[in-house]
Amino acid sequence: MxxxxxxxxxxxxxxxxxxxxxxxxxxxxxxxxxxxxxxxxxxxxxxxxxxxxxxxxxxxxxxxxxxxxxxxxxxxxxxxxxxxxxxxxxxxxxxxxxxxxxxxxxxxxxxxxxxxxxxxxxxxxxxxWQPLPEERTRAGVSAILATLRQTGRDSLDPALKSISRIHLVLARLEASQRGAVEAILLGSDGLVREGTASNVFLVRRGALRTPSVDCGILEGVTRAAVMEVAAAANIACEEGRILPGELASADEIFFTNTSWGALPVALLDGNRVGAGSAGPMALELGRGLAELVERECTP
The missing domain is CATH 3.30.470.10 (Aminotransferase class 4, branched-chain amino acid transferase, N-terminal domain)
Known part of the structure; x- marks a missing residue:
């Protein structure tokens, strides 16, 4: 990892x-x-x-x-x-x-x-630019559910990409102290929101899911691009409300952001996610995202 x-x-x-x-x-x-x-x-x-x-x-x-x-x-x-x-x-x-x-x-x-x-x-x-080595992506990373909660849309809306990020810094420090790369934050309602610097996707029984924007998350540019890649591959993606228990029972979890692309999760709170390494859908969508970047940025 x-x-x-x-x-x-x-x-x-x-x-x-x-x-x-x-x-x-x-x-x-x-x-x-x-x-x-x-x-x-x-x-x-x-x-x-x-x-x-x-x-x-x-x-x-x-x-x-x-x-x-x-x-x-x-x-x-x-x-x-x-x-x-x-x-x-x-x-x-x-x-x-x-x-x-x-x-x-x-x-x-x-x-x-x-x-x-x-x-x-x-x-x-x-x-x-320093891309993550392929072998590290295939191994997956460790993540935690943070004890801190994400701010709500009625306070500091996460859709506003503000430099006021002390709560996210503290959540990432918690992750680091527990040997993890990223922390997933819940909202005050107990629903899954996002990572400290990433959007969250999960796969369960072949279905791709991610928290919806109206839950109170940042509308990530890479998140949208990954959803486009999924649609082009005939992979339906459901946006909605996700409970923490759904993460615990997921076959795959992965993060998306500008720097990581699609980054698979191998461990959540010390427990294996799926096979305990990168899942096939995360890898497929990661490759598709890289190809999309190549197409759109090639003169």
Missing amino acids: LSASSGYGRWAPYVWLNGEVVRAEQARVSVFDRGLLLGDGVYETLRVHRGRLFRWKDHRDRLVRSLSAARIELTFSPDTLEGAVGACLAANRLQEARLRLTITRGEGDPGFDMMPGASPNTMIAASP
């Missing part, structure tokens, strides 16, 4: 910050920035393959929804960010990369109010 210490590698040396490409060690954001002080901002994580963004429009549209929900107003069009991404990639000479695009509300006063004249800070950082 994949070890809990697996990471994403190192950041590239150049970043894009508020309209300029600068060396990372020279990039400066105020210590009074509300993103730092209050977690007041939004972000996106993107995949670059062959120098092209995978599903940029979907990420851009979700970013716009997050900005609207957070009531952060940009001084420029979000459409210009595609060029900013290109500039960051060119400076770092990257064709294969993982990108983090972060927008904060800007500087704030010692309380909750904005500083007069403050405007949002926008930053783009890249790291060279």
Whole structure:
């Protein structure tokens, strides 16, 4: 199984910050920035393959929804960010990369109010793409059900991709302390929601299922892509309400996100999932996702 210490590698040396490409060690954001002080901002994580963004429009549209929900107003069009991404990639000479695009509300006063004249800070950082080794994917990873619960749509809606993620950090720390790679969070109603950085799918008796968006989850771009791959393979996917017991009796469980693709789960809370290694549907959908990325990003 994949070890809990697996990471994403190192950041590239150049970043894009508020309209300029600068060396990372020279990039400066105020210590009074509300993103730092209050977690007041939004972000996106993107995949670059062959120098092209995978599903940029979907990420851009979700970013716009997050900005609207957070009531952060940009001084420029979000459409210009595609060029900013290109500039960051060119400076770092990257064709294969993982990108983090972060927008904060800007500087704030010692309380909750904005500083007069403050405007949002926008930053783009890249790291060279490091796919998970195939042998590790086939072995599967260990996961837990977190003791912390996911926030509800009536508080901090998970559909808003906010940088306020301390509860998810704590859930991931719990997973790490228990030797796991990812933690699955339930909602206050006891239903399955999502991972700390991933959407969740399960397979039982040949049926593919995942929590529905209206349960209160992030509408993952990779989640949607995997569902497209499943549909193309004539695999029906049911979105709905999932109880924790359904995870315990699942034949397969896998996570999806930009960095992992489709990542199978071998152990849940120390108990084997299915055969205790990657299941056939997770592997099939993972291959299909890789082929989709290749098709859409090949000139």
